[in-house]
Amino acid sequence: MQLTTTRLQAQIQFIVEIDKLKHVLRQTLLMDKSRRENDAEHSWHLAMMAIVLAEYADPQVDLLRVLKMVLIHDLVEIDAGDTFCYDTIALQDQAEREEKAADRLFGMLPENLGEELRSLWEEFEAKETLDAQFAAALDRLQPLLHNYYTEGGTWRKAGVTVEKVRKRMAPVAIGSPVLGEFVENLIQDAVRQKFIMQSEQ
Template sequence: MSTQAPTPQDSMSPAGPGEPVTALPSTSDSRLARQLGFILEIDKLKSVLRRSRLADDSRAENDAEHSWHLAMMAVVLGEYADEEVDTGRVLRMLLVHDLVEIYAGDTFIYDQTAIAEQEAREKAAADRLFPLLPRDQAVQLRSLWEEFEARRTPDARFARALDRLQPLILNYVTGGGSWQTHGVRAQDVLAHQRVVSEGSLALWEYINQLVGDAVRRGYLAA
């Protein structure tokens, strides 16, 4: 009796109700297979927790939520960039900038020990993550990540400004958030926020106003 050759989907053991499927069906298109593998791998970003809490203070924010929030900030606040920027490139940079934290973990900006090791950890993570993609896309995304880190272009400077502003806003609206938890002082916040002035003087002025108000309300130690 003849039998029909199984398709890639047929060759997988079907998951029962409530059971997770741990791998995607195979495909003869090797490029698509690598791209889908990468897409599945970066789902892990949703499990990397940050020190910042959600605006409703219900739980810690994760890295994927942070990246989405920054992308929306680029769309809404683009008019405050000091130099002309390519919003599309800024968006791509913001979506890519924290992917290495899948392996390197989130680095708390006020943890000096972790900061000292951050560059090496994240470079090793980049060496592991981006090659999951086809070479052309691996080069493209790694280049965006390196550009963000270097802050040598208008796009990167504005992207970094947004990256610093977002947790500041969340800490303020949660009554001090991680500032309170870790005993952060106003001068420390301003020192780390100064890079915002490289991308947007308007946002830098607002940050000074926000920090001053946070001190008056007792969210930050003077």
Template sequence: MKSTDLFRQIAFIKEVDKLKYILRRTKLFNSDRNENDAEHSWHLALMALVLAEHANVAVDLLKVIRMLLIHDLVEIDAGDTFIYDTQKSHDNTEEERKAAHRIFGLLPNHQAQELMAVWEEFEEGQTDEAKFARAMDRLEPLLQNTSNNGGTWTEFDVDYEKVYAKKQVIQRGSKVIWQYAEQLINDSVDKGILKKKDV
């Protein structure tokens, strides 16, 4: 391996350490402490490892884990956008794509292109691996909010309809996990920690 490749890889490794400083709105299970993006990515990768048998179809688990470990690196530049934000879209933005090019571009070209392609695949959400990875991404905050008596739902006055609409993505990756998630959402309504819109 060329030493210039190693220097670029080390530069990337140092840069992505910044992910540990990007705070999310959700809090750790049964906690008042906000989760950071690095913790989130690690947790999703571990969830995928444990839950892969429940994917709708057999997936390339290594690719899923790679997606989950890199999917939020763009937030080093673009920041975390709250999934229920009413001012800024949570969907992929040009700001995030620009961040992806800068951050992955620190790597040697072959690795930069490879990670960029994996990131784009996750964002597009069309392959079996991307569907399952996105299911994990939507499941973790649901588990956190139910463990924290409503968590961000209560804090930001998010209603049942918004939660249900955002979480339905889970079924594209795993119908089994979606059944579990849907039950958690309905139980949260019954417990009064998730409110339905006034009719």
């Protein structure tokens, strides 16, 4: 008796492969400053944020689709690695590296499932739909919270200015005006407490 089908074997292989996401370290410190966060922790945190903050999304936002997006959006970093958002050199070939990774990872799955996840990943990257815009807002808000509650965290380490932080956070207000206002208040307080540089040194 065959216990697994070819389809199930492919799905299990993919599940085993994405365990590697737990080893991809981000620049973001945990809020207790003990170590850097990994991509799997980041994705879990976003999923919880989506559930808790859903009331601040547009009423037409589909929470299940947002949850799928935030859980798969960084899978490509298994191959492409985490690209620090303020590293202008690394950002130059980020899209190319991540497209190649998407081809391999989503290609491991049965065709219909792989196409579904690839499509959600591409939608998240494009940030044109209401679902993707709310997911992107959460993706920007989460590291902001970490940097604020670690008293500057990677902002201080990388010498990031308030102008750069505001530019990076712009998608939050697009995905949720309420969260966008919250972010601006947090940035202003971070400047007051000298967590962020006001200009280039």
